[in-house]
Amino acid sequence: MDWWSQASCLKEDPELFFPVGTRGPAVLQVEEARQVCRRCLVRTQCLEWAIASGPDHGVWGGLDAEERRQLKRSRAQVS
Numbered sequence: 001m002d003w004w005s006q007a008s009c010l011k012e013d014p015e016l017f018f019p020v021g022t023r024g025p026a027v028l029q030v031e032e033a034r035q036v037c038r039r040c041l042v043r044t045q046c047l048e049w050a051i052a053s054g055p056d057h058g059v060w061g062g063l064d065a066e067e068r069r070q071l072k073r074s075r076a077q078v079s
Contacts, residue, residue, distance in 0.1 A: 001049065008040035009019035009033075018058045030059060051075075 004010075009017060017033045019026035037043050037059065047061020051072050056065055063071065 003042040003045040003049075006042045007046060008036050017060075030064060033059040034062050047060055 012032065016029060016036070019029040019033075037046070037074070040062075043061050043063075047063060049067070050060030051068055058065065061069065
Protein backbone atom coordinates (compact mmCIF):
# COMPACT_ATOMS: atom_id res chain seq x y z
CA MET A 1 0.00 0.00 0.00
CA ASP A 2 2.79 2.44 -0.83
CA TRP A 3 0.22 4.45 -2.81
CA TRP A 4 -1.51 5.38 0.46
CA SER A 5 0.96 8.18 1.24
CA GLN A 6 -0.17 9.98 -1.94
CA ALA A 7 -3.91 9.77 -1.23
CA SER A 8 -5.90 13.01 -1.18
CA CYS A 9 -7.97 11.76 1.75
CA LEU A 10 -4.97 11.95 4.09
CA LYS A 11 -5.62 15.68 4.38
CA GLU A 12 -9.34 15.22 5.13
CA ASP A 13 -11.35 14.24 8.18
CA PRO A 14 -11.59 10.42 8.01
CA GLU A 15 -15.21 10.55 9.15
CA LEU A 16 -16.10 12.19 5.83
CA PHE A 17 -15.56 8.83 4.12
CA PHE A 18 -17.71 6.87 6.56
CA PRO A 19 -21.20 8.42 6.57
CA VAL A 20 -23.83 7.13 8.94
CA GLY A 21 -26.88 6.05 6.96
CA THR A 22 -27.84 6.33 3.32
CA ARG A 23 -30.28 9.25 3.36
CA GLY A 24 -30.40 12.93 4.18
CA PRO A 25 -27.05 14.36 5.29
CA ALA A 26 -25.29 11.07 4.50
CA VAL A 27 -26.02 11.55 0.79
CA LEU A 28 -24.30 14.94 0.84
CA GLN A 29 -21.41 13.52 2.81
CA VAL A 30 -20.88 10.74 0.26
CA GLU A 31 -20.84 13.29 -2.55
CA GLU A 32 -18.29 15.40 -0.68
CA ALA A 33 -16.12 12.30 -0.19
CA ARG A 34 -16.43 11.48 -3.90
CA GLN A 35 -15.21 14.98 -4.74
CA VAL A 36 -12.04 14.30 -2.77
CA CYS A 37 -11.64 10.98 -4.58
CA ARG A 38 -12.09 12.62 -8.00
CA ARG A 39 -9.00 14.75 -7.47
CA CYS A 40 -6.92 11.90 -6.03
CA LEU A 41 -3.90 10.67 -7.97
CA VAL A 42 -4.17 7.16 -6.52
CA ARG A 43 -7.92 6.68 -6.82
CA THR A 44 -7.57 3.56 -8.97
CA GLN A 45 -5.16 1.88 -6.55
CA CYS A 46 -7.47 2.72 -3.64
CA LEU A 47 -10.48 1.28 -5.42
CA GLU A 48 -8.63 -1.90 -6.38
CA TRP A 49 -7.43 -2.32 -2.80
CA ALA A 50 -10.99 -1.91 -1.51
CA ILE A 51 -12.38 -4.42 -4.00
CA ALA A 52 -9.69 -6.95 -3.09
CA SER A 53 -9.91 -6.35 0.67
CA GLY A 54 -13.66 -5.96 0.90
CA PRO A 55 -14.27 -3.26 3.53
CA ASP A 56 -18.00 -3.21 4.32
CA HIS A 57 -18.28 0.53 4.90
CA GLY A 58 -17.07 3.80 3.55
CA VAL A 59 -16.15 5.48 0.32
CA TRP A 60 -12.99 4.03 -1.23
CA GLY A 61 -11.76 5.02 -4.67
CA GLY A 62 -14.90 7.07 -5.18
CA LEU A 63 -17.35 4.19 -4.70
CA ASP A 64 -19.47 3.25 -1.72
CA ALA A 65 -19.68 -0.32 -0.42
CA GLU A 66 -22.70 -1.31 -2.52
CA GLU A 67 -21.13 0.10 -5.71
CA ARG A 68 -17.95 -1.85 -5.00
CA ARG A 69 -19.92 -5.07 -4.49
CA GLN A 70 -21.72 -4.50 -7.80
CA LEU A 71 -18.44 -3.84 -9.59
CA LYS A 72 -16.91 -6.97 -8.11
CA ARG A 73 -19.92 -9.06 -9.19
CA SER A 74 -19.87 -7.66 -12.72
CA ARG A 75 -16.15 -8.36 -13.02
CA ALA A 76 -16.71 -11.94 -11.85
CA GLN A 77 -19.40 -12.45 -14.49
CA VAL A 78 -17.07 -11.25 -17.26
CA SER A 79 -14.21 -13.51 -16.18
